Amino acid sequence: MRKHISKSSQTNEKVNAKNWWGTILRLWSYLSSNKKYLLLVLLMVMLSSAFSLLGPFLVGMAIDDFIVSSDPAGFIPLLIGLGLLYFLNSAAIWFQNYWMIGIAQSTVYKLRNELFQHFHKIPISFFDRKQSGELMSRVTNDIENVSTTLNSSLIQIFSSLLILSGTICVMFWLSPLLTFITMLIIPIMFSGMKWITNRTGKLFKQTQSNLGMLNGYIEEIVSGQKIVKTFSQENRVTSEFLEKNNNLKATAYWAQTYSGFIPKLMNVLNNLSFAVIALVGGLFVLNGDITVGVIVIFTEYARQFTRPLNDLANQFNTLLSAVAGAERVFEILDETVEKDSNRAIDIQEVKGDIEFKNVSFSYDQKTPTLENISFKANRGDTIALVGPTGAGKTTIMNIIARFYHYNCGEVYIDDKEITSIKKESLRRQMGFVLQDPFLFQGTILENIRYGRLDASDQEVEEAAKMANAYSFIINLPNGFDTVLDHDGSGISQGQKQLLSIARAILSRPAILLLDEATSSIDTVTEIKIQQALEKLMKGRTCFVIAHRLNTIQNADQILVLKQGEIIEKGTHDSLLKEKGFYFNLYHTQLRNEAIS
Numbered sequence: 339m340r341k342h343i344s345k346s347s348q349t350n351e352k353v354n355a356k357n358w359w360g361t362i363l364r365l366w367s368y369l370s371s372n373k374k375y376l377l378l379v380l381l382m383v384m385l386s387s388a389f390s391l392l393g394p395f396l397v398g399m400a401i402d403d404f405i406v407s408s409d410p411a412g413f414i415p416l417l418i419g420l421g422l423l424y425f426l427n428s429a430a431i432w433f434q435n436y437w438m439i440g441i442a443q444s445t446v447y448k449l450r451n452e453l454f455q456h457f458h459k460i461p462i463s464f465f466d467r468k469q470s471g472e473l474m475s476r477v478t479n480d481i482e483n484v485s486t487t488l489n490s491s492l493i494q495i496f497s498s499l500l501i502l503s504g505t506i507c508v509m510f511w512l513s514p515l516l517t518f519i520t521m522l523i524i525p526i527m528f529s530g531m532k533w534i535t536n537r538t539g540k541l542f543k544q545t546q547s548n549l550g551m552l553n554g555y556i557e558e559i560v561s562g563q564k565i566v567k568t569f570s571q572e573n574r575v576t577s578e579f580l581e582k583n584n585n586l587k588a589t590a591y592w593a594q595t596y597s598g599f600i601p602k603l604m605n606v607l608n609n610l611s612f613a614v615i616a617l618v619g620g621l622f623v624l625n626g627d628i629t630v631g632v633i634v635i636f637t638e639y640a641r642q643f644t645r646p647l648n649d650l651a652n653q654f655n656t657l658l659s660a661v662a663g664a665e666r667v668f669e670i671l672d673e674t675v676e677k678d679s680n681r682a683i684d685i686q687e688v689k690g691d692i693e694f695k696n697v698s699f700s701y702d703q704k705t706p707t708l709e710n711i712s713f714k715a716n717r718g719d720t721i722a723l724v725g726p727t728g729a730g731k732t733t734i735m736n737i738i739a740r741f742y743h744y745n746c747g748e749v750y751i752d753d754k755e756i757t758s759i760k761k762e763s764l765r766r767q768m769g770f771v772l773q774d775p776f777l778f779q780g781t782i783l784e785n786i787r788y789g790r791l792d793a794s795d796q797e798v799e800e801a802a803k804m805a806n807a808y809s810f811i812i813n814l815p816n817g818f819d820t821v822l823d824h825d826g827s828g829i830s831q832g833q834k835q836l837l838s839i840a841r842a843i844l845s846r847p848a849i850l851l852l853d854e855a856t857s858s859i860d861t862v863t864e865i866k867i868q869q870a871l872e873k874l875m876k877g878r879t880c881f882v883i884a885h886r887l888n889t890i891q892n893a894d895q896i897l898v899l900k901q902g903e904i905i906e907k908g909t910h911d912s913l914l915k916e917k918g919f920y921f922n923l924y925h926t927q928l929r930n931e932a933i934s
């Protein structure tokens with residue numbers, strides 16, 4: 339079956355309207371399963387915030403009560419108390435971080451698991467539309483973003499809020515007028531922040547999306563490296579990469595630049611408030627209204643007042659980026675999963691009768707891909723699908739495997755409507771041998787055993803023998819324990835195909851879907867594959883997509899498709915007698931083979 343070119347590599351991904359609160363609430367639902375540790379973190383944050391508030395107060399006391407009045411006897415215990423306070427503060431901070439990292443890691447662990455499991459429930463149509471690299475980016479980058487934020491930002495936001503409110507209360511108690519003056523910076527700060535975050539929010543989401551697209555492109559080009567080199571497309575792919583890299587650079591640059599304004603703005607406001615307090619406070623001291631100690635306490639609190647604001651502003655940016663990441667993760671979790679109808683049943687085995695009755699289908703619900711397809715395959719029959727490219731051969735296979743659902747008509751398996759059987763149990767009865775066999779990283783034994791996980795070593799060997807793969811396997815240095823690289827790049831295409839046939843043999847399917855398994859392979863291997871396939875096909879209902887007609891001459895039925903319709907149907911001999919499309923196709927191929 340042909341891999342469809344992903345469309346997301348060609349179109350820019352839409353940046354959806356933000357749903358920050360919805361996403362935050364949803365993240366909370368993950369966090370809240372760790373209530374016990376969250377409570378402990380909360381307690382530690384409250385303690386450390388209280389200690390931070392108490393520190394400056396003790397310093398002020400030391401100045402007014404012991405330094406100005408030169409009383410060293412009282413000063414020493416106060417200093418010890420101050421040291422103890424800072425020590426307890428550090429311990430509380432250490433514990434809050436320790437527990438919060440645990441909560442964060444178990445949350446992203448859960449998210450990652452859910453996302454990966456969800457991938458298996460989403461219909462194939464979703465993966466046909468998306469680039470694998472872009473999807474990977476969601477499992478890795480986006481979740482990493484959430485992880486970083488949960489690790490540190492949440493605590494910081496919460497403790498900043500606590501320190502801020504505590505500081506304001508103490509400041510009011512010390513001097514309402516000075517507090518009022520200090521607070522004048524709040525409206526300036528908020529309008530500055532609003533201006534910045536209005537821009538950073540969109541930019542962070544766009545950056546994540548551009549990063550996903552870039553990753554998707556890299557994955558595509560790395561896996562298609564041979565094609566790129568064969569067609570000398572290095573310059574084109576480099577320029578496409580540059581364009582995507584530039585997009586990422588531009589959005590990341592502006593997102594970081596705007597967010598970089600926040601600490602600068604806070605710094606300016608911080609210094610401004612410090613200068614104002616020093617000036618006004620100095621005048622008050624000269625007037626004898628307040629003491630030097632109060633001014634020291636006040637400036638310290640004013641710093642504490644702007645520092646959490648500063649932290650809040652910084653963390654807000656990180657939070658925006660994490661929420662953008664979480665939103666992209668939730669987008670996948672919200673993708674509709676494959677569902678069976680309520681009346682669908684599990685089947686243990688099928689006999690293999692398949693019937694299509696007036697089936698029509700369109701991928702985009704506009705252009706018809708299959709129109710009025712009707713045929714009947716009896717158990718054990720071999721049905722060949724023939725026709726020009728794009729005629730709909732793979733689509734018929736997709737419908738039998740229920741990767742896509744037809745729009746009208748009926749499909750029966752053993753006289754049961756296909757929709758009345760659970761997809762998973764139906765697919766268990768099917769075996770696939772594709773044009774481009776896919777092997778996983780692992781040993782040859784594990785790859786063949788993928789067909790039936792409970793198969794014994796001996797059954798795996800038997801399957802390899804039937805698939806004509808045994809002799810090449812035992813000649814490898816480690817035999818069945820030879821570890822294959824990703825997608826079996828260490829062995830030849832023909833050998834990969836033999837392994838995929840062994841895998842299918844092991845799974846003992848009742849229905850076989852074969853997609854031109856012998857194309858682009860040397861003649862000796864082709865004969866081996868053909869023999870292996872014949873053994874595999876025996877007694878099974880087989881659908882074979884064939885471009886080379888000499889491989890399907892013994893088929894029980896040949897369906898000739900053109901533009902989504904069956905234009906001829908019959909055996910090889912009967913179709914030749916008809917002298918129609920098949921006849922012409924067959925003779926054209928014969929002539930071409932004779933010339934070459």
Ligand SMILES: Nc1ncnc2c1ncn2[C@@H]1O[C@H](COP(=O)(O)OP(=O)(O)OP(=O)(O)O)[C@@H](O)[C@H]1O
Pocket residue numbers: 339340342466701702707725726727728729730731732733734
């Ligand atoms: N996932 C998809 N989304 C949208 N259109 C698709 C999809 N898959 C196939 N098509 C379109 O449906 C039509 C039939 O495709 P199909 O792959 O079934 O043809 P085919 O006969 O198997 O071709 P080939 O011999 O080249 O593999 C084509 O026009 C194709 O572009």
